[in-house]
Amino acid sequence: MNRPIRRRRRGVVLTPWGLQKLQAARSRVELEKNSGNRFTLEDLGDRTGLSVDTLIKVFARDIGVDRQTLRNCFSAFDLVLEPDDFVTPEPRPQEVEIPVPTPDPDPWEPEPPGGQVPLDSVFYIERIAAGAATRTSIEADCQRAIAQPGALVRIKAPRRTGKTSLIARVLHQAANFGYQVVSLDFQLADKAIFHDLDKFLRWFCASVGLGIQLPNRISNYWDELFGSKVSCKIYFEQYLLAETTTPVVLALDDVDQLFPYPDLADEFFGLLRAWHEEAKNRDIWKKLRLVVAHATDVYIPLSVHKSPFNVGLPVELPPFTPEQVQELAQRHGLNWSAQQTEQLLNFVGGQPYLTRLAIYHVWRQDTTLEQLVQMTPTATGIYRDHLQRQLWILQQDVELEKAFCQVLMAEASAELDLIQAFKLQSIGLIELRGKQAKPSCQLYSQYFRSYLKK
Numbered sequence: 001m002n003r004p005i006r007r008r009r010r011g012v013v014l015t016p017w018g019l020q021k022l023q024a025a026r027s028r029v030e031l032e033k034n035s036g037n038r039f040t041l042e043d044l045g046d047r048t049g050l051s052v053d054t055l056i057k058v059f060a061r062d063i064g065v066d067r068q069t070l071r072n073c074f075s076a077f078d079l080v081l082e083p084d085d086f087v088t089p090e091p092r093p094q095e096v097e098i099p100v101p102t103p104d105p106d107p108w109e110p111e112p113p114g115g116q117v118p119l120d121s122v123f124y125i126e127r128i129a130a131g132a133a134t135r136t137s138i139e140a141d142c143q144r145a146i147a148q149p150g151a152l153v154r155i156k157a158p159r160r161t162g163k164t165s166l167i168a169r170v171l172h173q174a175a176n177f178g179y180q181v182v183s184l185d186f187q188l189a190d191k192a193i194f195h196d197l198d199k200f201l202r203w204f205c206a207s208v209g210l211g212i213q214l215p216n217r218i219s220n221y222w223d224e225l226f227g228s229k230v231s232c233k234i235y236f237e238q239y240l241l242a243e244t245t246t247p248v249v250l251a252l253d254d255v256d257q258l259f260p261y262p263d264l265a266d267e268f269f270g271l272l273r274a275w276h277e278e279a280k281n282r283d284i285w286k287k288l289r290l291v292v293a294h295a296t297d298v299y300i301p302l303s304v305h306k307s308p309f310n311v312g313l314p315v316e317l318p319p320f321t322p323e324q325v326q327e328l329a330q331r332h333g334l335n336w337s338a339q340q341t342e343q344l345l346n347f348v349g350g351q352p353y354l355t356r357l358a359i360y361h362v363w364r365q366d367t368t369l370e371q372l373v374q375m376t377p378t379a380t381g382i383y384r385d386h387l388q389r390q391l392w393i394l395q396q397d398v399e400l401e402k403a404f405c406q407v408l409m410a411e412a413s414a415e416l417d418l419i420q421a422f423k424l425q426s427i428g429l430i431e432l433r434g435k436q437a438k439p440s441c442q443l444y445s446q447y448f449r450s451y452l453k454k
Contacts, residue, residue, distance in 0.1 A: 011064025011065045012066070012070065012087065012088050013064055013065070014070065018086055019120075021085060024176040025079050026044075027176060030140070031140070035140075044076075048073050050069060050072060058070065058073055067081070067086065070085070110332055113356040113357045116168050119168060119172055123332070124165065125324050125328050127139070128318075129316070138166065138315055142170045143174075145312075145313045146170060146173075146179075146289045149279060149286035150279020150286045150288065151289040151312065152272075152276045152289075152311060152313070153291045153292070153313045154292045154314055154315065155167070155315045155316075156293075156294055156297070156315070156316050156317075157316060158296075158426055158427060158428040159426060159427055159428060161319075161351065161352050161353070163293045168183075171183060171249060179247045180212045180249070182251065183253065184204075184252050186255055187253075187257055189203065189257070194258065195261070195264075197263075197268075202222070202228075204232070205240070208236075208240060208250060211250075212244060229271055232271065233271070236275070237285070241285070241288060244287065246287075247286075247289055250288065250289070252290070252291065253293045254294065255269075256426065259296075262300045262301070265302075266306070270302075272292070273306050276308060297425070318350075319350030322338065325341045325344060326341045328355065328356065328359055332359050332360070333363065334359065334363060336369070340369055343369060344359075344373065346373075347372070347442050348441050349443075351441060354386070357386070367382060390429065391448075391451065400420055400423055403421070404424055404429060404448065413436040413438040414436070429444055
């Protein structure tokens, strides 16, 4: 049976340089003319005169558009389209006929949730600080902050709520500013170095140097007479920062991995605080901008004068709001009512990963929203892997498991030991208000209560 055929439409797509140039101009205009708020696709459509579908094609760079479309995008941000901003995709031989799929595929497809949301994803939802007097996005607040000499931004949020995606966007903007950017995730460090301050600081210095592409010269600056902390400071001051002509934005993710090592944490965090204070008086330290992210409150004793957690810009990532859930559903092509949005919000508590996973599978038609919220959570549904991992984490710590059981058995809320409460909050299982804890969502409450009955 013959199927309809068509010739491949080529057009042009942005080069990586062209996309970076357009994104940088967009960010600049957002800061100057939109109070730092990101333009929605609809805003961009009004500004460029292009449809949302066409804009998605432009930013995705996987389907060709005509040159006038790119000119419109560029001119909307006071740019001129240059020859090196676009390229013609590799053509197929003219005689090759390409069958038209039925139905015709969408020009974009949602990525499976998990890990960082890609920088160019149209499914990334910007965050608004809870209770904020203005609607300025958290992303814009962080981007403005790192433009300040000696800045320190500290981000606190449970795991899988968007910290890494936020950091990636802050660093991307910093790179657009022309800054050097380095990202270190303490989950990737060998645990053995956490027992030795000297080894840890050597690893830290070497990792930062690698990030800004400078040779390892630790042996030239490390002096046992001065000790590890002073040697580390000298290495930054006389080498890493001295060799760079632009500011350095250093993002430290999952610093709560250091909390179980209080002696090391006390020394290292005190060092970060000292560097932040140095920036108030010395130009060399003004070049260093710190972004520090952690999943839980600081439960180790730190001197108020040595802690980096009581200075700088504090950022907390709140759960998704009803408006954000509805926006994410719409971007997946789901036309949900306010009641449907509220159903999912109540079920997963607005937690970003759980929300994205639900919407993704509804979009794939693996389930419906009604089936999802009415079905008793089991180890076979769309949340199977996530729930089993949360259960495994609890089973590795008897005291943590007991604390969560106490929360589940309470009629309203339970008062917990603060360390156990902070640990449960860090993995997203509880909502903590003061000392009172309750399950963070219906999904966890239903699943773990059924587990307790076994």
